[in-house]
Amino acid sequence: MALSADDVRPDPTSDLHWSDYKGAIYEIFAKNAQAHPDRTCIVETASSTSKERVFSYQVINEASNILAHHLVSHGVQRGEVVMVYAHRGVDLVVAVMGVLKAGATFSVIDPAYPADRQIIYLDVAKPRALVVIEKATKEAGPLAGSVRDYIKTELQIRTEVPALKLEDDGTVHGGSMSGVDVLTSSEGHKADLPGVQVGPDSTPTLSFTSGSEGRPKGVKGRHFSLAYYFPWMAQRFNLSEMDRFSMLSGIAHDPIQRDIFTPLFLGASLIVPPAEDITFDRLAKWASDNRITVTHLTPAMGQILLGSQEPKVTSLQSAFFVGDVLLKRDCRRLQQLAPNVRIKNMYGTTETQRAVSYYEIPSLNEDPGYLDKMGDVIPAGTGMVNVQLLVVDREKKERQCEIGEIGEIYVRAGGLAEHYLGDEDKSKQKFVMNWFVDPQKWVDEDKARAEAASQPEPWREFYFGPRDRMYRSGDLGRYMPDGNVECVGRADDQVKIRGFRIELGEIDTHLSQHPLIRENVTLVKRDQNEEQILVSYYVPEMQRWREWYADHEERLSQKAPQTNGTNGTLGVPTGFRRRVSAKEEMGVEQRMRIFELLTIDVRDRLKKKLPVYAVPTLFIPMLRLPLTPNGKVDRRALPFPGAAELLGAMPKAEDVESRTETEKELANIWAQHLPTTADAVSRDTSFYDMGGNSIMSVQIVPKINKRWQGVNVPMSIMAAGQPTLKSVGRYIDRSLDPVGLRLDVQAGEDEEQQAELYSNDLPKQIEKLPTSIPALSSEYPQIKTGMSILLTGATGFLGAYILHDALMRSPPIHVYAHVRASSPSQGLDRLRTTCTAYGIWQDWWVTEGVLEVVLGDLEKQKLGMSDSDYQKVADNADLIIHNGARVHWLMPYENLKAANVQSTVECIQLAATKKPKRLAFISSTSALDTDYYLQQSEYGNKVLEFDNLEGARQGLGTGYGQSKWVSEKLIGEAAKRGLSAVIIRSGYVLGDPKTGVSNTDDFLIRMLKGCVQIGTRPDVENTINMVPVTRVARLTNAMAFHGNKGSVAHVEGHPRLTFNEFLGALEAYGYSTPVEPYSEWKQKVVQYVEDTRSDKEELALLGLYHMVTGDLPEATKAVNLDDRNARKALEADQKACGTDETPAGVTTEAVGAYLAFLVARGFMAVPEENKLPNIELSREQTAALNKVGGRGGSS
Incomplete structure (x- = not known):
């Protein structure tokens, strides 16, 4: 279907003039030679060993x-x-x-x-x-x-x-x-x-592009493309026979064809430099001396041109960049060198031949501030004449993406290459027919044109006829509001390390923004233990680095001797003065030493931009990045230091002599896992800053507990915060010597100051609340057409189902979904992907305007919303459902306070701003995990919904539970001041029993997989308070609309299965997991984790190792809950909305559905004797599932 006239996206049904053949490039060249035989065609400029040569x-x-x-x-x-x-x-x-x-x-x-x-x-x-x-x-x-x-x-x-x-x-x-x-x-x-x-489909070129297993693919070009775009380019970019083109592209790379064919088509001159001038310090002078007006560059070759900022290349009018991502940083530097140059970022591949898109940046003299308005990466732009960049939905390819929505880029043009030589299957995958239009239409029109031609067209003998084809690029992109396309990465540029999905392009983007880095690239390498790690290579801006060094001289003299940085390398010596020349050949070890403080600065900046698992383990400074002959970064040639080199770059830490005996032994344990030596570990350097990660910490804790019997160091000591030799050693020493009799134990600076209890923080948070809050006009929110809700945590597992339940109600409700993203379109894309993954997305939510994304961040003031969004929500929202939180079972309260407690304060303040609003808060039964409430349950008493939580003022063991306790107390105080609020206190939220859709990050789901991996299951008789997500979502909205002001609803499972019943479902559905005593099962878990063979699948319970190997029977005891308020709210909601079919608890049959989903998802292996129900996932849902969740992983 054709697009409307005001749609800025390209119309995939339009005619691209498939038969508009311009002739063979060599015929056009021959005509130019006949018309202007004496015109200069090629100039080989002089070198130190040869004179200039000029040819007509x-x-x-x-x-x-x-x-x-x-x-x-x-x-x-x-x-x-x-x-x-x-x-x-x-x-x-x-x-x-x-x-x-x-x-x-x-x-x-x-x-x-x-x-x-x-x-x-x-x-x-x-x-x-x-x-x-x-x-x-x-x-x-x-x-x-x-x-x-x-x-x-x-x-x-x-x-x-x-x-x-x-x-x-x-x-x-x-x-x-x-x-x-x-x-x-x-x-x-x-x-x-x-x-x-020859004709349009004759083959003039065979170019090579990378292929699998190191074997390149041969791409057959077509004569159609070689000359087709030049007339349009000459007009659009003001190119003519007066121009002087450079020949700088790699001779085996297809851009060399642009270097040659463009000037020969135009009748212009091609200027060729000698090899000695294609260097950092000489290329700019060569371009200036030879009055170059047009150049084709890869960004890597552009770096060589920019190696010297003198002399200015004022003759340069046009720079066409091809072959890689172009950064604003490099454009700005080129403008400084060539103030008259218009930069064109050309997007295309070997497979698209000359059919490319372009984005033009005016010259510095034309618009000095243009780049200030640009993002860090220059867009791919829009197609040249009769070229279209189509951004297509990756799951529904028949749908073109909306503005801002991320999809895969397809290049539609008549000038695509023919196919891959000798690889029919790959050709069919990448060169596809246009499914948006019937291709016979173009065939019929071309036939009529050929019959009406006034002169014979001999080229038609070598023409296959119109073929409306698209090249599937594998690049991800999105339409910008002006119709240009922005590339956002590769579909295959996402890597998975230790279960986390990481975008290499995102790391490189942040690296490139560092003012002291000129070039960079990040790769995945395997270390000496065959573990995958991230390694970033960077080239410093040498002049700026020297200035930075001089400015920091005092800091260096004070800090460097004690510093042991990211790579465990030696800090820059206090008296370091020498200038590092780009011509010097230094080994990896020497470079790592010299640039260590810059590496520390780079790492510190990345830690503020990226999650900890995405910060590279190693940073390797380079004097230059190696290039392939084609002018691209040669990733295979990047050095990876061997163990000996790494050790050589890691001298003894300055404070090694002041270690305690415990710290010495602890350093030996750490060094078995870190890319460093025991002597190089500084007492005050974070385990994670030395290249550690959560998997290493899980492997280290058992070794610590084995070495110091009886200490039982919890995982939280290594997994939370920034553990150092000093802090972990002090914990061990305190455990061994609680009364302080040992003389070699150093007292900590803060030992005399007792850590602040979470309950002590409550009064400080209460001070932030409004003194009075306007009351609602009625006890309950009026469910009416036009009602608006703000929902936080909408992209989470429960949040997505709350969203679905709210939007599927009648009358229609408008939902503002609070999402963390860089743009509203990216936020909507995240939301769509999440709901698609869970099988609950509805397109009409967007088309009918009932769903709207507001950008934000729970850890920031006003929930991170812009002033305009905040005012919009304050004016229009009737209800706030605060579901968003940072869930982490190891982090301390202080680390979670911003996201979990401060966000609650912000929600209360928002509820009191403009018109009054009700607040529904999603809490957790972890706020009840104290001995007081467990004893109440053991006495046969249920925790009542109106309990004041004073039994948990002390004794909560997790920072997450503590943050929920403080938040509930804040809401209670706000209710006294007028706030209409309800609290939904939930236990374990499991999957949808109908579809089996489950959250693979859930502890209980990981228990299922972990038991299969271990081969047995533990004997634990505790009951589990687990409820299907559909029920929790329904109860949340029921309480939000019908719960009494100030009331709490307990989410209680009916029935409650025991652990043995829950895990026993594994055998019921065909898995071989016999039950055994917990102590024996726990020992097998320890053995599984300590077996670090690279071919062994990571234990699903690794992130919860502390829990399952501590005292699982004790840790999983659950309090008994009264749920009268919950049942009352559900009854009221059923009367208002109709029958409630959500199951009230998890049954063995539901566990079977979960297992079937996990197998279909690829998270678990098929059971030996498969008795699972049949659950199938669509390709669209599977693709979406691959994008959501953190430590998912497949078996």
């Missing part, structure tokens, strides 16, 4: 004609591959044009590639002729013996030109065979083309 259009045309006739006369057929052993210069242009004129396909062997890779290229291409450029042989050496052997034994070469060279006088030589130059016999045809007919 006539010379290049005649030389390439001679080569073309030679190839044809020796049997090279139309479309056969001719391989060129290449060198950047005029000879390459002669070779390329000669091959094209012969109707053949040119491909390039770069001498810079190793022999094995050259053989792979030859094996893929199967060339029938070989052209060796003499300069390539002289400067890089002849083809290796193994390559020559392969050519001789495996290929059927019709002819070889052994030494192609264009002499200064325009004579072309091909090298001698049997004493005669191979091109001599063709010299008589220098004025004529061979006359080989």
Whole structure:
């Protein structure tokens, strides 16, 4: 269906003029040569060993004609591959044009590639002729013996030109065979083309792109693309025959085709630098001296141009960037170097040939402030003439994404490449027919056009007819409001380490924003233990770094001797003065030492931007990033320090002599896991700042408890905050010597100050509450059309179901969903993905306008909302459902206070702003986890819903439960001041029994998988208060609408299964998990974790190790709850909304549904004797599930 006229997105049904063939590029070049024979075509500029050489259009045309006739006369057929052993210069242009004129396909062997890779290229291409450029042989050496052997034994070469060279006088030589130059016999045809007919679908080029298992894919180009876009580009970008183009692209990379064909089409000049000028300190001067006006660059080659900011390149008018992400930082630097340049960011791939999009940035002289309004990454822009960038829904490909919605980029154009040579399956996956329109439409129109043509069109013999195709890029992007497309990453750029999904591009974006970093790239590497770790490589801005160093000299002299940074390397010496030259060759070890303080600064900045698991373990400074011959970062060439190098870069910590005996032994344990030595571990450096992670901490705790019998260090000591040798050692010493008799134990600075209890923080939080709160006009919110709700935590598991329950009610309710995201569109995309993953998303929520995203952050004032959003919610919302929280069972209260307690204060303040609002707060039974309430249950008493929680003023063991206790107390105080509030106090929230959809981060779900991994289950008779998520969501809304002011509702499961019944469902559905005493099962858990073989699946219970190996029977005791308020609210809600079909508890049948979902999800293995119900997930739901959750993982 066609788009409306005011839609800024491209219309995927529009005609892209498939048959508008411009002719072969070599024919257009020949016409230019005939019209302007003496015009300068190519200039090879002077080097230290050679003079400048200038060649006219006539010379290049005649030389390439001679080569073309030679190839044809020796049997090279139309479309056969001719391989060129290449060198950047005029000879390459002669070779390329000669091959094209012969109707053949040119491909390039770069001498810079190793022999094995050259053989792979030859094996893929199967060339029938070989052209060796003499300069390539002289400067890089002849083809290796193994390559020559392969050519001789495996290929059927019709002819070889052994030494192609264009002499200064325009004579072309091909090298001698049997004493005669191979091109001599063709010299008589220098004025004529061979006359080989080609058409739009003839193959002029074979380019290579990366493939699986290190074998490159050969991409067959088409003649249609080589000339098609140049007339439009000349007009749009003001290009002409007066321009001077540079030749800087890698000779084996397809952008070299742009370097050559663009000026030859226009009749302009191509200027070629010698290799010695393509360096950081010389390229800018070369461009200035040679008055370059147009250049094609990869961002990596752009870095070389920017290596020197002098002299200014005032002649440069146009810079076309291709091949990689372009950053605003680099554009700004280029504008400083070339104030007249208009920068064009060109988005395309080898597979799209010349069919690309563009985003143009005006010159510094035209608009000095333009870049100030841009983001850090330059957009891909919009398609050139008859090119469309379509952003397509990844799950519903027949749907084009809305503005701001993230999808996969498809390039629709008539100029796409043909396919992958010899890989039909891959071609079908990547080159797809347009499903938005019937392709027969274009075939019929083209047939009518051909029949009406006034002149014959011989090229149609080599035309397959209109093919409305799209190239599936694998890039993720979104439409911007102006119709431009913004790339946001790769569909395959997401990695998973220790169960966490990490975007490498996000890390690199934040790194690139550091003022002292010029270039950077982040990779996943395996350390000496075969563990996956993140490694970031960066190139410092040397001049700025020296200035930064000088400014921090006093700080360095005071801090460096005690500093042991990210990599465990030596701090910069106090007297460090030397200038580090980019030409120096320093080893990894030396660079890590010299730039250690910069690495510390980089890491500290990233810790403020990224979650801790996404901060790289290692940072490796580089003087330059290695480039492939194609001008891209050569990731394979980036060094990874071996164990010896790492150890060499890690000298003894300055405070090693002051360690206690406990700290010494503790350092030895840590060093078994950290990328450092025991002596390099500083007493005050965080375990995580030395490359530690949560998995290491789980493996370390059992070793600590084994070494110091009876201490029983809890996981929270290592997992929360920033554990150091000093802090952990002090905990061990206190446990061993509670009365302080040991003389070697150092007293801590804060030992005399008792840690503040969570209950002591309550009065401080109460001071933040409004003194009085206006009352609602009625006891309950009026459920009416136009009613509005603010829902926090909408992208969580329970939050999504609360959202669904609220929006599916009648009359319609408007929901403001509070989401943490960078833009409203990204927030909506997060919400859509989450609900799709759980099978509850409805498109009409958006189209009918009942769902609206407001951006925010629970840890910030006004819930992180903008002033306009805050005012909108304050004016319109009738009800706040505060479901959002930071859930973490190890973090202390102080770490959770901002997200969990301060956000509650903010919700109370919002409820009192503008019109009065009701507040429904989602709490947790963890606020009751004290001995007082457990004893009440043991006596047979239930905790009443109107209990004042004083029994938990002390004794709560988790920071999460403490934060919920303080929040409930705050709401109680606010209710005394007029707030209409209700509290929903929930236990374990399990999945939907109908669909089986479950939260794989849930403790009980992970118990199921963990028992399967261990092979047994523990004997635990405690009952579990677990309730299906659909019931909890229904009760939440029921209380919000019908609960009495100031009341609490307990979410109580009916019935309650015991642990044995719950875990016993594993055997009922076919898993072999016999029950055994808890003590024996616990020992197997410890053994599983201590077995660190790389091929062993990570234990699902690893993040809860402290709980399952501490005292699980004691830790899982649950209080008995009275739930009269809950039942009353549900009855009222049923009368208002109709039948409530949500089950009140989790049954064995529900557990079967959960297991079936977990198997379909890939989270658990199929049971040995499969008795599970049948649950199938759609491709769309599966893709969404892969995006949500944290430590999910598949089995």
